[in-house]
Amino acid sequence: MSFKTTLAIIITVALTILIMQNTDEATFTILFTDVKLPKLVMLTAVSVSAFILGILVTRPTKRKVAAHDDDFEDDEEEDNYPTKGRHDTLSDEDRDYIS
Numbered sequence: 477m478s479f480k481t482t483l484a485i486i487i488t489v490a491l492t493i494l495i496m497q498n499t500d501e502a503t504f505t506i507l508f509t510d511v512k513l514p515k516l517v518m519l520t521a522v523s524v525s526a527f528i529l530g531i532l533v534t535r536p537t538k539r540k541v542a543a544h545d546d547d548f549e550d551d552e553e554e555d556n557y558p559t560k561g562r563h564d565t566l567s568d569e570d571r572d573y574i575s
């Protein structure tokens with residue numbers, strides 16, 4: 477098992493034990509109002525919210541690739557750059573040099 481998996485299991489078990497031991501009711505002030513809730517509900521809500529927020533913050537973003545059509549004045553310059561799916565990127569001059 478990897479370190480991340482082991483750490484996730486340990487945190488999950490510790491959080492489950494912590495939540496299950498706190499089942500008594502408490503008064504929470506939420507937006508200027510007093511609410512009587514079991515600690516179990518509040519701890520679960522905060523844990524789930526933190527998990528979702530952590531996923532949203534660490535999610536990789538897709539970078540937008542700008543089209544650089546204006547950079548090339550003619551098609552000859554564009555042919556000098558290798559294309560994405562092309563395996564053969566050597567020019568004829570390079571092949572002659574290697575041979």
